[in-house]
Amino acid sequence: MTETLLVTGASGQLGRGVINHLLDTFKVPADRIIATTRTPANLADLAARGVTIREANFDDTASLTKAFAGASRVLIISTNELAIHGKRREQQLAAVTAAKQAGVGHLLYTSLPDPEPGSPILFAPDHYDTEQAIKATSIPYTFFRDSWYDENLFMSLPHTLASGHWYTSAGDGRISYCARDDMAAAIAGGLASASDQSVTYTLTGPKAYSVAEVAALVTEVTGKPIEVVQLSDEALTEGMKAAGLPESVARLLVSFDAATRAGGLGMVTDAVEKLSGRKSLSLKQFLEANKSKLAA
Numbered sequence: 143m144t145e146t147l148l149v150t151g152a153s154g155q156l157g158r159g160v161i162n163h164l165l166d167t168f169k170v171p172a173d174r175i176i177a178t179t180r181t182p183a184n185l186a187d188l189a190a191r192g193v194t195i196r197e198a199n200f201d202d203t204a205s206l207t208k209a210f211a212g213a214s215r216v217l218i219i220s221t222n223e224l225a226i227h228g229k230r231r232e233q234q235l236a237a238v239t240a241a242k243q244a245g246v247g248h249l250l251y252t253s254l255p256d257p258e259p260g261s262p263i264l265f266a267p268d269h270y271d272t273e274q275a276i277k278a279t280s281i282p283y284t285f286f287r288d289s290w291y292d293e294n295l296f297m298s299l300p301h302t303l304a305s306g307h308w309y310t311s312a313g314d315g316r317i318s319y320c321a322r323d324d325m326a327a328a329i330a331g332g333l334a335s336a337s338d339q340s341v342t343y344t345l346t347g348p349k350a351y352s353v354a355e356v357a358a359l360v361t362e363v364t365g366k367p368i369e370v371v372q373l374s375d376e377a378l379t380e381g382m383k384a385a386g387l388p389e390s391v392a393r394l395l396v397s398f399d400a401a402t403r404a405g406g407l408g409m410v411t412d413a414v415e416k417l418s419g420r421k422s423l424s425l426k427q428f429l430e431a432n433k434s435k436l437a438a
């Protein structure tokens with residue numbers, strides 16, 4: 143391997159995971175890896191292992207072009223900028239422009255399952271427009287359309303377990319949850335491969351679960367009962383607002399349930415195991431390994 147691999151957002155949880163798998167699982171020499179971040183001090187440990195650290199901010203195109211110089215394969219990790227509508231789209235389009243200007247040979251991007259127009263997920267256009275912008279550059283690409291992390295459950299389960307109720311509008315729709323580290327290993331595998339083909343992978347866990355099935359698994363692991371309460375999208379939105387969530391956040395979260403109900407997050411593929419070269423964690427194994435984080 144002689145190509146130089148670059149990972150943006152390297153101090154984030156996924157970015158760190160990808161770099162650790164490049165080094166430890168795929169044995170990519172550290173001097174072939176560039177990690178970019180807004181805060182280089184956060185990556186002192188990777189610098190100590192020989193990884194090149196460069197500063198890049200998606201709000202500053204010049205910093206991106208400079209940071210991407212000399213990189214053969216660039217992984218753009220979608221940013222977590224959701225507070226200002228449209229900001230993430232703008233940031234990611236700037237990163238695509240910078241990659242083109244820097245002469246990058248292959249672009250990889252972390253997207254969303256089925257982000258096409260018509261997706262109920264309110265931020266789907268950020269991902270779809272970024273995919274389209276990448277295609278328009280004519281640079282060969284790899285899209286990793288990531289299903290929901292298992293870790294997303296940490297956000298809601300403590301409250302659900304404390305109240306004993308799981309309010310949802312997802313109906314019988316399923317989500318193919320996947321442990322973030324399994325996704326990181328798969329993405330590292332795709333980044334480390336020398337493939338120059340344009341390809342789209344949907345990265346999922348080994349099985350998809352309805353809310354009732356997740357609740358039953360959580361009860362099995364914790365011993366605590368959960369009653370699943372199905373509501374309309376409108377009633378769920380109002381309930382979240384009454385519980386103190388800002389309306390924009392409530393609408394975003396309910397859009398996830400609407401997408402789940404419509405089948406947009408239920409696809410199951412074997413891409414994670416193929417790219418990572420290892421068996422993925424089941425949701426039950428993940429819940430058992432993280433039992434202490436589920437309690438309120």
Ligand SMILES: NC(=O)c1ccc[n+]([C@@H]2O[C@H](COP(=O)([O-])OP(=O)(O)OC[C@H]3O[C@@H](n4cnc5c(N)ncnc54)[C@H](OP(=O)(O)O)[C@@H]3O)[C@@H](O)[C@H]2O)c1
Pocket residue numbers: 150151152153154155156157178179180181198199200201219220221222223233252288289290291294
């Ligand atoms: N599939 C899912 O279930 C799921 C769940 C949550 C999030 N996501 C998406 O997946 C991404 C990675 O997940 P994660 O768990 O690693 O999230 P995270 O730990 O919150 O990391 C967020 C990343 O966004 C980067 N970022 C934010 N603003 C930026 C800017 N102006 N310029 C450059 N980078 C910026 C950060 O980079 P630095 O701080 O290093 O600059 C960081 O790497 C998230 O950002 C989000 O788009 C997916």
